[in-house]
Amino acid sequence: MKIGILGTGRIAKQLGQRWAETGYHLYFGSRTPQKAQELAISISQSARGGSYEEAAAYGDIILLAFPWSAAKDILTQCGNPEGKTVIDCINPLGDDWKSLSFGFTSSAAEEIAKLLPSAHVVKAFNTISDKVIKNGPQFNAQPSTAFYCGDDEDAKKQVAKLISDIGFEPIDCGELKNARYLEPMACLFINIACQGLGSDIAFKLLQRQND
């Protein structure tokens, strides 16, 4: 399975690292292809880097890991990835970096789905910090949860596998518009982290029947 990762920031780097370790083939995309190539080299011998367009064309699955402000520009460059699974981990944060710039009547995930009408958008990884991906999904032998939602069942299954392959517990949150609840959850995460706990914390869904 080939993954195109659009972005070279901390989440792009940490998810890429984990997926590379698990055997996925990666292509990083950046506005500055050299930056993507350097990141690819630092992660794995088989990983490659180039433009956003190249990364999007390469991936069977595409991870969007750039700031919300760049979304329209980048996605316009990438055409419409017909039938591909697109993972959106973007939180449309406001200028204070701890609130959302929009929500309630829509979500970043839904806006992205409008921009990519032939792709299958799945919201995922937006409530998990890069620090947790780096330090590991397990907290005291308890896997933390990666919540995801989307409208295409096959795409959701692919994403659930990408989640569990790197040690997180996938939890299906229903249809794509439930990103309206997952994006605020990221703000909750940020605000809790700011209370002094830092970002090496994670949400878990506890289930009685797993006892």
Add this chain to the structure above:
Amino acid sequence: MKIGILGTGRIAKQLGQRWAETGYHLYFGSRTPQKAQELAISISQSARGGSYEEAAAYGDIILLAFPWSAAKDILTQCGNPEGKTVIDCINPLGDDWKSLSFGFTSSAAEEIAKLLPSAHVVKAFNTISDKVIKNGPQFNAQPSTAFYCGDDEDAKKQVAKLISDIGFEPIDCGELKNARYLEPMACLFINIACQGLGSDIAFKLLQRQND
């Protein structure tokens, strides 16, 4: 410590049960005082029941546990509880019972704080199901988390104690307006429950340093 519980629904009943077991004195309030009296008798010999106004006057701490649609009416009946801690566990659900009727630019908690300007409103218990309170906060020896937020530090300390006294783990989520993130989290809970897991599930915040 005396707690006035406004409402006789499932959350009112389950939290009342737990607090009574821990030694708190309770007064339930209802539009139908007899209903509140019957609930009080079923819970504890020392618990009492009556009108909303009586319950609000009785409590050092007041729990609001009625539907959002009744909030304005009930709170107008109760006057302005000067300096008291008011716990708001209300989710302003829409007609489908799995989305919010408003949010993003405000929250039920903030609207309640406007209606009760002399009280100290704390948002809490809105992401926890009555089933979890009933069956117990521990999942496989892991306490589930009760997230709370508010603008008054002393009121928040009181609520944190009410949370930990019944076995949940209190997590401070900052200022009251962060209820804008806690209320959507309740919808996330409902939507996950509807995926087939049911409501005997709970969120936990995992912390690395507790390993």
